[in-house]
Amino acid sequence: MATAYPPQQPAERTWQDTGLSPDERVGALIAAMTLREKVAQLYGIWVGADPEGPGVAPHQTELDNGHDFAEMIKHGLGQITRAFGTNPVDAAEGAAALARTQRDIVAANRFGIPALIHEECLAGFTTWGATAYPVPLSWGATFDPALIHEMATRIGAGMRAVGVHQGLAPVLDVVRDPRWGRVEETIGEDPYLIGVIGSAYVRGLQSTGIIATLKHFAGYSASRAGRNLAPVSMGPREFADVVLPPFEMAVIEGGVRSVMHSYAEVDGIPAAANRALLTDLLRDTWGFGGTVVADYFGISFLQLLHGAAGTLGEAATKALTAGVDVELPGPNAYLTPLMDEIESGRLGEETVDRALRRVLLQKLELGLLDPDWSAVPAGLDPADVALDAPVRGRIDLDPGPDRQLARRIAEEAIVLLKNDGLLPLTRPRSIAVIGPIADDPIALLGCYSFPAHIGVHHPDLPLGVEIPTILESLRAGFADTDVAFAAGCRVSEPGTDGFAEALELAGRSEVVVAVLGDRSGLFGRGTSGEGCDAESLQLPGVQAQLLEALLDGPTPVVLVVDSGRPYALGTGPQRAAAIVQTFFPGEEGGPALARILSGQANPSGRLPVSIPRRPGGQPWTYLSQKLALASEVSNLDPTPAYPFGSGLSYTTFRWSDLRVDGDEVATGGWVGAELTVENTGVRSGVEVVQLYLHDPAAAVTRPVVKLIGFARVSVEPGAAARVRFEVPASVTSFIGPELDRIVEPGRIELRLGASSADIRLVAALDLVGPTLRLDHHRERHCRITVVAR
Incomplete structure (x- = not known):
């Protein structure tokens, strides 16, 4: 029997009792909700989007048909989509308008639950008047995770000031074909560099109370011929060794609280319907406990573009079952089609409850279920939120610092x-x-x-x-x-x-x-x-x-x-x-x-992507096996003009005195390697010391070199620094013949270079002992110390 509206107001608000555990509070709330109220928490509404205007999301004009906002919020609302990034709006006026909207939402639904507000923040908070930072490809070029952490804290502070809760960044896609249009949104072509820089961004943004969102999970950047949304043809080893590591690092080490599924279909399975990816790997293996959100219209695309669902109801069932908790930007599938599937018995309500629990736990973490929650953000005076009152305050989103x-x-x-x-x-x-x-x-x-x-x-x-x-x-x-x-x-x-x-x-x-x-x-x-x-x-x-x-x-x-x-x-x-x-x-x-x-400034950037020698269809990244390089078996030479890691300075450096702690290391051990970097020029400068692994013979073919560590070393003219890398054998691991991650005994080389091709010093070592099998708890980083001399 359908529940009459409005249901009786709950006599007790157990979910607002901060003395109870989060699970107890959320459990009490779920138990009091109708199905319609539950579903309302699993989607957003794109307020202010113009269906007739130029699209900023794929197929926006076809799929964003608008909604009766006043009617929708009677049941509650999960998210508001891009309240600041859809139209130009003054920051203070926008924050005041959003606060009023939140008050309306709280007043309209019987549980008083506000919406979670999300925005884009890829190159700064995407709103009028906010600082426009360099794009992520520039982040990668800095080789400076501490600097990107600082930037993310500044972005998060601005978002927090106007009432935003979640940022749709960073992008952790690994460049596989530079013809792809979204290369500018990536951090580069190396998964380790991307993981380190991207995790720094996550930690910085989340330190301000803003939820970071990894995207696009996973494989999106490897579309055929670099065409947006084209299918991806990739084997499980490349997927696990190249595509997944940045996401794994940001989940396990960065503690990210949200992940956005990609538009990609890898080997015929769209990410939005891939339970092995979104649940088995992300949650059950990596231990991710946050929310999975849809890339805009991605659930509808299961029917519209992929042909992986016959109806929107089937698309909703597949996505929710796979692990997509929240449909964005609006409820095309996660409303009537989803409820029809449940009421017909084709989908159990417990699947909704599973996603709802994650959504509500996140709102609880943000304080949105607390009795003292306020709609007024940090950047506003409560008087500015009064109806029809002029906003007297100003929020500066582009301050001098x-x-x-x-x-x-x-x-x-x-x-x-x-x-x-x-x-x-x-x-x-x-x-x-x-x-x-x-x-x-x-x-x-x-x-x-x-x-x-x-x-x-x-x-x-x-x-x-x-x-x-x-x-x-x-x-x-x-x-x-x-x-x-x-x-x-x-x-x-x-x-x-x-x-x-x-x-x-x-x-x-x-x-x-x-x-x-x-x-x-x-x-x-x-x-x-x-x-x-x-x-x-x-x-x-x-x-x-x-x-x-x-x-x-x-x-x-x-x-x-x-x-x-x-x-x-x-x-x-x-x-x-x-x-x-x-x-x-x-x-x-x-x-x-x-x-x-x-x-006035000395250049210190290094290429996060290779610069090609020729413009033709030779997509190439430095992270390639031997037969992907120039050879006598093909007349085509993909050698770049400037390889990954390249970059010059106005001063010069001499590298010398490489010392390694022995000539062998256990497959479960560590080994130290250190060198001296001397500034032989007349200007202070920064050298980026890059440590690469070369594995001459392995159970499966391996990239000729692979970045495993790096250090930005600032040296004054005539001075020197001693740089030491403590290298865990686990960084030599790869996906072996049985599709598990192994550290294999045998000869390896540690190559220290000014780029992936400009190798200055080499140390050959033997990995000794048994083959080890590793999981996601492995050590991923060298320990690096830099001491001035």
């Missing part, structure tokens, strides 16, 4: 790839700045920064934050220099009409700074970003032709690539005087670049 931090990250992430001595530029008389993105502030941002994500659809509105362009920054940084500009061409259009003006300017200037690359967008509205995949790795439009024309001229060229993915650079590696790579460096990226080019 945040901008300074954004600049520091941008500086550390800039990678100097080539320098024939021209850089740093010392008092040039004239600079020709040429390129279609040099005077475009949006070109410094990734697709999940608010001005690029939403702001571009409101051209009459200010950007919300100050974003000096590269041209403006060079003019400010070289105040005594004649800095002139010509675009030369557009980012992706075919026209070459602007070449003549650009070449004329280049010919009469002392140096050319060619600024080429991407403009990020969504679903074909950019050259990088979600749904903006590339056919080849040639610079978009006619930019490659413009570069070659500039290189043909008499003026030395400093090539600056500002992009969301690595691109082949034509004859640039041979003919450019210098090459600088930056990956969407954020609102302070222009000033950071000017400081690097002028020598």
Whole structure:
């Protein structure tokens, strides 16, 4: 029999008794709920989304049909989707409006449960007026997890101030094909680097009380030909050794509280319906205790795109059974279709209760079930939340310290790839700045920064934050220099009409700074970003032709690539005087670049992805077996122009005196390796010492080298530092023939390098003892000490 509405108000509010255990409180609440009230906690509502507007999620215009909010909240509400990142809104006014909405939700449902508010925060809090930080690919280029932890705490503080509870970041996908549009959202092509940096972000964000959300779990970045949402063809060893480790690290070591399933189907099984992934591995093996949320419309896609369900009810059943607790952004499947499945007997209500328990435990952890919970966030005065009252307060989401931090990250992430001595530029008389993105502030941002994500659809509105362009920054940084500009061409259009003006300017200037690359967008509205995949790795439009024309001229060229993915650079590696790579460096990226080019800052970034030598269809990452490299068995050579880990400095370093604690180590033991790094130049600088593993012969084919540790070493001119790695044998483990993780006895090499290809020192060791089988509790890290000398 259907329950009449409204049900009787509960006489006791046991779930608000803070003297009881969380399980007791949540159990009491579940026992008092009707099925409709239970289901209401398992979805969000996208308030303010325009079904007719430009989509910021796949198939948004077809699937987001809106809901009667007042009617829906009578039963309660699990989440509110993107209250700040859907339309431009002043932070204080938005926080006040959200607080009023929360009061309405609490008043409408008989248990007084507020909604959990989630937002995007990939490159900063995705809202109008918030700091636009460098994209995750730049995080990887810093090789500096402590810096990314600091950034995440600043992002979390801003979100907390306006009443947000959950952030949909970080992205832990491992780049397998750089043609994929979402490469800019990743941290790089190495799972260890991604795991370390991503876990630092998780810990930083969650230290502020904001739930971090890992995405996209798992395999999404390995889609065929780099096409968004294309099927993934991957064996279980590659999946376990390459795709899963960053997620495993962030769950077990980072303590993440939420995971978002990916859109991927791996070997025919969509992630949203993959119980082996979402329950058996994530929960039963790794011990994850938080919530699994759907990527937007992902449950509907089981029917619409994958053909893995015949109806929305079947899609809901598959997803809920697999372990997806919350449907986002709205209830397409987790409402009427799900309730129909339960009422027909095809799905037991206990499956709803399982997901509901996780959702309510998370709300309890956030204090949302406590009797003293307040709708007023930390950044507002209660008077600002009064109905029809003007908001007097102001919430600054881009304060000076945040901008300074954004600049520091941008500086550390800039990678100097080539320098024939021209850089740093010392008092040039004239600079020709040429390129279609040099005077475009949006070109410094990734697709999940608010001005690029939403702001571009409101051209009459200010950007919300100050974003000096590269041209403006060079003019400010070289105040005594004649800095002139010509675009030369557009980012992706075919026209070459602007070449003549650009070449004329280049010919009469002392140096050319060619600024080429991407403009990020969504679903074909950019050259990088979600749904903006590339056919080849040639610079978009006619930019490659413009570069070659500039290189043909008499003026030395400093090539600056500002992009969301690595691109082949034509004859640039041979003919450019210098090459600088930056990956969407954020609102302070222009000033950071000017400081690097002028020598006010010394570059220390290292490539998180390899730069290809040619643009053709040779997707390649450094993490490859021997037969994936150049050889006599194929005429195609995938060797990159600049491999993973590459990066130069304005000073020089000498590596020496490698010492290893013996020539063998037990398969369950540790071994120490240390070296001296000396600054032999005249400037202070940072060397990034990278430790790679080489396993010459194993039970299964292994990557030629694999990153197992790294250290940023700051050294003054003429000084030295002693760097020691304590290496556990467990970092040599891999998925063996029986699909279990093993440490295998035999010869290995520890290779210390300035990149994955620039190996400076090598130590050969024998792993001795029995083959060991390891699980997820293994040691994943070297212990590193750096002592100045």
